[in-house]
Amino acid sequence: xxxxxxxxxxxxxxxxxxxxxxxxxxxxxxxxxxxxxxxxxxxxxxxxxxxxxxxxxxxxxxxxxxxxxxxxxxxxxxxxxxxxxxxxxxxxxxxxxxxxxxxxxxxxxxxxxxxxxxxxxxxxxxxxxxxxxxxxxxxxxxxxxxxxxxxxxxxxxxxxxxxxxxxxxxxxxxxxxxxxxxxxxxxxxxxxxxxxxxxxxxxxxxxxxxxxxxxxxxxxxxxxxxxxxxxxxxxxxxxxxxxxxxxxxxxxxxxxxxxxxxxxxxxxxxxxxxxxxxxxxxxxxxxxxxxxxxxxxxxxxxxxxxxxxxxxxxxxxxxxxxxxxxxxxxxxxxxxxxxxxxxxxxxxxxxxxxxxxxxxxxxxxxxxxxxxxxxxxxxxxxxxxxxxxxxxxxxxxxxxxxxxxxxxxxxxxxxxxxxxxxxxxxxxxxxxxxxxxxxxxxxxxxxxxxxxxxxxxxxxxxxx
Numbered sequence: 001x002x003x004x005x006x007x008x009x010x011x012x013x014x015x016x017x018x019x020x021x022x023x024x025x026x027x028x029x030x031x032x033x034x035x036x037x038x039x040x041x042x043x044x045x046x047x048x049x050x051x052x053x054x055x056x057x058x059x060x061x062x063x064x065x066x067x068x069x070x071x072x073x074x075x076x077x078x079x080x081x082x083x084x085x086x087x088x089x090x091x092x093x094x095x096x097x098x099x100x101x102x103x104x105x106x107x108x109x110x111x112x113x114x115x116x117x118x119x120x121x122x123x124x125x126x127x128x129x130x131x132x133x134x135x136x137x138x139x140x141x142x143x144x145x146x147x148x149x150x151x152x153x154x155x156x157x158x159x160x161x162x163x164x165x166x167x168x169x170x171x172x173x174x175x176x177x178x179x180x181x182x183x184x185x186x187x188x189x190x191x192x193x194x195x196x197x198x199x200x201x202x203x204x205x206x207x208x209x210x211x212x213x214x215x216x217x218x219x220x221x222x223x224x225x226x227x228x229x230x231x232x233x234x235x236x237x238x239x240x241x242x243x244x245x246x247x248x249x250x251x252x253x254x255x256x257x258x259x260x261x262x263x264x265x266x267x268x269x270x271x272x273x274x275x276x277x278x279x280x281x282x283x284x285x286x287x288x289x290x291x292x293x294x295x296x297x298x299x300x301x302x303x304x305x306x307x308x309x310x311x312x313x314x315x316x317x318x319x320x321x322x323x324x325x326x327x328x329x330x331x332x333x334x335x336x337x338x339x340x341x342x343x344x345x346x347x348x349x350x351x352x353x354x355x356x357x358x359x360x361x362x363x364x365x366x367x368x369x370x371x372x373x374x375x376x377x378x379x380x381x382x383x384x385x386x387x388x389x390x391x392x393x394x395x396x397x398x399x400x401x402x403x404x405x406x407x408x409x410x411x412x413x414x415x416x417x418x419x420x421x422x423x424x425x426x427x428x429x430x431x432x433x434x435x436x437x438x439x440x441x442x443x444x445x446x447x448x449x450x451x452x453x454x455x456x457x458x459x460x461x462x463x464x
Contacts, residue, residue, distance in 0.1 A: 007186075007190060007193075008183065008186045008187055008190055011182065011186035011189075011190075012179060012182045012183040012186050015178065015179070015181075015182030015185070015186070016175060016178055016179040016182055019174070019175060019178035019179075019182070020171075020175045020178070023171050023174050023175060023178075024171060027167040027168075027170075027171050030163075030167065031160070031163065031164060031167065034160065034163060035160060038153070038156045038159075038160075039112060039123070042112060042123045042151055042153065042156070043112045043123075043125070045151060046112065046123075046124065046125045046149055046150075046151060047125070049073075049077070049080065049082075049149055050125065050127045050129075050147060050149060052073065053070070053073070053082065053084070053129060053147055053149070054129055056069045056070065056073065057084075057129050057145065066084075070082055070084065079151055079152035079154070079155075080149070080150075080151060080152075081098050081099070081122070081124075081148075081149070081150040081151075081152070082147070082148070082149050082150075083099045083147070083148040083149075084129065084145050084146070084147050084148075085145065085146055086145050086146075098117040098118070098120055098122060098150060099117075099124075099148045099150070100117075102115065102148070111125075112124065112125055113125075114153070120152050120154070121152065121153050121154055121157055122150040122151065122152060122153065123150065123151050123153050124148060124149055124150030124151070125148075125149055125150075126146070126147070126148055127146075127147045127149070128144045128145070128146060128147070129144060129145040129146075129147045130144040130145070189218075192213075192216070192217035192218060192221050193221065195213065195216070195217070196212050196213070196217070196221070196224075196225060196228070199211075199212055199213070200212075200228070203232065205239065208232060208235055208236035208239055209236065210232065211229045211232060212224075212225035212226075212228045212229050212232075213225065214226055214229065241408060253291070253294070256287040256288075256290050256291050257291075259283075259287050260284055260287050260288075263280050263283055263284060264280075264284070267280045294427070298427070310350060310351045310354070310438060310439065311351055312351050312352065312353075313349055313350060313351060314349070314350075314351075314352060315347050315348070315349060316347065316348050316349070316350050316352050316355055317345065317346075317347050318345065318346050318347070318348060318355075318359075318380050318387070318389055319342060319344070319345040319346075319380060321352070321355060321356050321359060322342050322359060322378050322380070322389070323342060324356070325356065325359055325360050325363055326340045326342070326363075328360075329360075329363055329364065329367060332367050333367060333376070336367065336370070336371075336372045336373075336374075337372055337373045338367060338370055338372070338373075338374050338375070338376055339374075339375045339376070340376050340378075341375065341376070341377050341378070342377075342378045342379075342380075343377070343378070343379050343380070344379055344380035344381050345380055346380050346381070346382050346387045346389075348387050348439075348458045348460070349460070350439045350458065351438075351439075354435045354438065354439070355435070355439070357431065357432075357435060358431075358432045358435040358436060358443075358456060359378075359389065359391075359456070361428040361429065361431060361432045362391045362432060362454045362456070363376070363378075363391065364428065365428055365429065365454075366391055366393035366452075366454075367393075369393065369395045369396070369452075370393045370394055370395050371394065371395060374393065374394045374395070375393070375394065376391065376392070376393045377391070377392045377393075378390070378391050378392075379392070385459065385460060386441075386457050386458060386459055386460070387457075387458045387459075387460070388455050388456065388457050388458070389455065389456040389458070390453055390454070390455040390456075391453065391454050391455075392451060392452070392453045393451075393452055394450055394451055394452075395450065395452060396450070397447050397448060397449065397450055397451075397452070398445070398447035398452060403445050403446070403447065406429050406445050407429045407430055407432075407433040407443070407445075408430065409427055409430045429443075432456075436456060436457070436458075439458060439459070440459045441456065441457045441458045441459055442457045443455065443456055443457070444457065
């Protein structure tokens, strides 16, 4: 039930419940304490009258004098009842029949006891009175007299009823006041949440720069506001990258599609011989291959975003895979007179095809951007619990501001959209990063003084 209420209503209800429990408990405590106080007062009063009866019995010289003195005592104390009798059953100072229904054993422990007789609510004591030996009215057997003394507690009862009514009215008013104060306190205390809600309502796809007021909220909400601000910063950054990615993707797809459309339209303007159509179809096939590679790469990246398991994990000798790639790119390196070199060796666990693709992407990127007659060096090292493969090449220095974005999809350091010397779509480094994430590793980049280094960091290694 509470789960369907607002936080203000829940806090108000809980505060009111706690206040009600405390106030009711306090009311019960006051009522019980007053009741016990009246019991002590009545018991002290009755004990005092017992001593007075003892004195009267001691001073009375005959049963007639005792009865007269007891009558005087009863007349002077309204609401007091006394019954004194000996073992033979002779009664002195009998006060009606208020004691007629009392069990014989009640009050033998000298504790006050309560009972009701007719319209009277009584509290009494039982005591033994030993008269003097000179009293002529003493029973022949010499046994002490038994005294039953009681006090009408109607005035106490009326007071307790009035007190309980007053306490009940006070408790009801105090609980209602506590509920109102609890609602006010909860509403004031949750005001920063409403401010944060209003600020969050202003966040849209076009206004992601809104932030929560960290300094204007209490300390309990500051962490929440800071977390929301961090989330908004991530959303703003990711949304900006998504917009740029969408723009780049549209451009990358538009270029081959425009080429296909233009060549097809030109070929349809006039009749051509079979060789011309073959050239057009061959050119179209290249564009289709480029589109197919782009779609394949995008599908691979989409899978890695949700986490993938290595399809065929096995022990991989990094130096062997690197030399195999050297042989594959040897023609490209010879064309630009680039010298390829390798140092170090290590064995890791991973998927062979994926690792080869990651190294191949870095090597292809290095050959593309290295000047003629340059060196490309691959260094393999074991460093504690990790294994690194670093590829270093010379060429233009990459700005530090650009380095973090090298692994974004479709990102190129050269902002020009045309790359006649490459059929890449700007996905190679993104795929490399995804492959390393699948292996539990990472890829880093650094560039200074015309030297650029990319490092693949693999977790652990396998003994050679």
